[in-house]
Amino acid sequence: METRLGPLHLKNPVVTASGTFGYGLEFTEFVDLSTIGALCTKGLSLAPHAGNVPPRICETPAGMLNAIGLQNVGVKSFLEEKLPRLRELGATVIANVWGDIEEDYVAVVGALEDAEGLAAIELNISCPNVERGGMLFGNSPAATASLVARVRAATKRTLVVKLSPNAPDLVESARAARDSGADILSLVNTFVGMAIDPVTARPRLSFGTGGLSGPAIKPLAVRMVFQVARALPDVPLMGIGGISDLSDVLEFLAAGASAVQIGTANFRDPGVSGRLVDELEAYCRDRDTTVRSLVGRAQRAPTGGEVPGGDAGAEG
């Protein structure tokens, strides 16, 4: 099950996704943290951050919307109160970080640089760049390139860049991140969505819009992983989006992801990540195959079947 993503070596490809696994410590009764490939922390900022006013979440068909607003304890208390305990528990930790301007990212990464027991940094670029009037870092390849380059220069650590599915051109964003020094790309973050109470006609989230996650987005995430893997076959990918069971894991591996991140499923089923490690191991044993050989299989399958005169209409 040993999994290599460029410079990052994990004992298996099952990782828990940022913001859906707290700081790991909330899950100790449900998962032995030393058994999963890695965990991504809640998004860390330099200072503690309060987040948005409630309601922050609501349910949608086969998924949920959230606008937590990146509430977190801040990098200092993470290093003092969380990381040491995670080390004791033998967890492989990826620190997910964010900021409002490039300097914020650089500062957080700097604060983490000498910390013991961090396997990698994951940049959440789905944040509003306040210097650019709130336009998201992830929504322009130029902004992505500039941010990733700045962070790359500031750290020797393995750098994961987490792509936003809301980017106008995902492959361009992926290329920009890769060319600016990302070692690994993780995709996808949540899709901007909205739910409105039919009776009061008020948005269900106080923030108005929120990020859509859960099984509902899986077909979109699989397509994006497939597309980026095809365009950038040399970049190791972590697939994310609605993964709930073993077949979902296999689906993302087949699409071209070398590892997967489990998100919203952790809320419904806090033990799911540990169980998926066991199930994937059993699957590989039974078919005596390796995780590595499961990666990208769909890339080699023939597609595009149409009859003469058939069009390429993916819609209808």
Added chain:
Amino acid sequence: METRLGPLHLKNPVVTASGTFGYGLEFTEFVDLSTIGALCTKGLSLAPHAGNVPPRICETPAGMLNAIGLQNVGVKSFLEEKLPRLRELGATVIANVWGDIEEDYVAVVGALEDAEGLAAIELNISCPNVERGGMLFGNSPAATASLVARVRAATKRTLVVKLSPNAPDLVESARAARDSGADILSLVNTFVGMAIDPVTARPRLSFGTGGLSGPAIKPLAVRMVFQVARALPDVPLMGIGGISDLSDVLEFLAAGASAVQIGTANFRDPGVSGRLVDELEAYCRDRDTTVRSLVGRAQRAPTGGEVPGGDAGAEG
């Protein structure tokens, strides 16, 4: 329940979506076609079209993927065999059309120009523009503008332009369509997605990718309708995406749609469109309100609640 969308007057705001209602005649045992606001035909091309090889559809969490490939009987047999019967049944018909190059669209619209009993034309711009190497008409505002202008010049009919949610910048595409002569915008079409069989690692659809529809996409569609209604308050909108029950209809109206289109729900529940007309009528009667006054209510609701220092992070 009388509903005005610019030049288009419907007896009520409940319309059935293209490709999910056949040519209407498949539903006569389940819906009295004269009672619904309108029906959109399967996408029509000048010549009959065969479509993609099976498998063409697969189920996804709270939705489905399709790559039918725009199979249709062609405009000639539509005019000879379908439209006359639809007229007899008292149906209000919107002809959904598509093509590979601008001339195709112009030709289909021309063939429909003198047909009796068509309420409007709906342009499906989510089709590959073969002249532009298959890039979808809907994915560039320039291509959209050029196509809509050509069609606008070719017809006196009410023109609905159906937007693709896969466009890099939906509001730009909407503006381009409006500025080039669209009377009404309908949104959204399906989202490009993919499903892979976990065991065989082959895409579940022979075409590879497909269009995602159903309740799963509702939060994304609601957000897009809300966003376009806010940017272009003067343009009448038809909201589409995962609508299955009355509260979904109310949600899209609140977001800013003047009418709604029911799609995939017609497969599960062929009588749903007629029932929604009755339920909406009853709802308005009980609260003695009008459909018109339900439109855009959420636009007026306050949003963006955050605490000092709270960020605008819609994701996480």
Added chain:
Amino acid sequence: MRADHRGVLLARRVFSPGFFSVTFQAPRLARDVSPGQFVMLEIAGRLRPYLRRAYSVADADPAAGEVEFLVKTIGPGTATLESLAEGSEASLLGPLGNGFSLAGLGRGARVAIVAGGIGAAPFPLLLRAMRAAGVAGDLYLGGRNAAELDFRARFEGLVDGETVLSTDDGSLGEKGFITGAFARRAAAAPSPYARLYACGPMPMFAALARVVEPARIPAEFSTEAAMGCGFGACLGCVIPGRDKPFVISCVEGPILPPQKIDWGRI
């Protein structure tokens, strides 16, 4: 006439793990259905499965107002049916499709029925109609192993003719594919069979087509495709055709003669 019938689950009969039958109270459907037709079944209020699932009507008792389905568990739809509590409701959209035809078969005519696994589902109702029309028939049932053919008990007393069994592993009846067993008997000239009715996976149909087309035995295959609606609206269920690009299997079928299918494009 097609309608969305309310059905109440009366009874479930389990033949072997994953093979069972369910009987619903649905009077109008029981009256209107003919052999080979199917319904699109939904269990109310569920998002999973999202689309309805297609099931052939295995048997119908108009007097009692009951319809029965023979089911093999595969995924969420069939699993829901397997665990559905008695007394629960389902909506049964149907009857759908064209159904089998006995036209042109006089009293005393002899036909063959070939079923691969759960493909046997539509045949109890067809056998009743045959008996009423005085048509005799041999039943060929093939499966992976003996356990997967336990549901043959459902055919007791229904067959006016021979019952031939085969299993891939030889644990019951002849060893090998049922198509071989059928071919050996049907090949005889003149063929003992005036018509072939078959239901099973596509490869079985392809093998049967290679037998009956040269032998000029008229055949009716109950085809299966992933269906989004079941009544001609989604165009999801097409099968490559010979005289046109695609056959819409839910309305032009599911019962199709081999001549309508382009086996080269399957």
Added chain:
Amino acid sequence: MRADHRGVLLARRVFSPGFFSVTFQAPRLARDVSPGQFVMLEIAGRLRPYLRRAYSVADADPAAGEVEFLVKTIGPGTATLESLAEGSEASLLGPLGNGFSLAGLGRGARVAIVAGGIGAAPFPLLLRAMRAAGVAGDLYLGGRNAAELDFRARFEGLVDGETVLSTDDGSLGEKGFITGAFARRAAAAPSPYARLYACGPMPMFAALARVVEPARIPAEFSTEAAMGCGFGACLGCVIPGRDKPFVISCVEGPILPPQKIDWGRI
């Protein structure tokens, strides 16, 4: 310790339309839970509702290994519970949250319990604990109308004190809000009550806070927020706080003193 317990539905008791109780077999949970704690409940294999739903443990019988929930039907989650067949399984994640505290209440102490509608859910278990600790208490139950208070039957024999009822329409007990009924009795100086336990909608809490804070009556409110996980992982359930921006209600609560909540930001 928190765990995902398998629960089997033993019985359902319906008090009035939309108001019912469900009893599950779940021995370890029955043993480990304390008053005011809750579980996140899921019915296996369903995509709807997608997230688990939170329910206070209304009562627990460690000897019999049973836990009971008092429920009001609102949407898909509660509706599924209302129609769940006996013998069906659910997963019960818990016990979660901090629970009520009886600390500092000597034998003979008298407290008040104020419940708005289904907010009464957590109190049977609390009343048992009070009786064991020799603490007396008056129960204040408020609802929209008489029918919505039929579940008061569930409290028979549990209250060591007065039971005061009120309805908005006056169809049962005093007319008006239950907070008024409580205020009139609690206001007396010295207050008859050493502590207030309350559960209901936020506006009720706000009204109660305006009574107990000036009167210096210690209070414990069982708060309610939309919960994504129930164990501190999603940060979806926060409530505006006084000494910090937000309280994470699922782990720091759901039982909170009014002093921790910033009523101005509710």
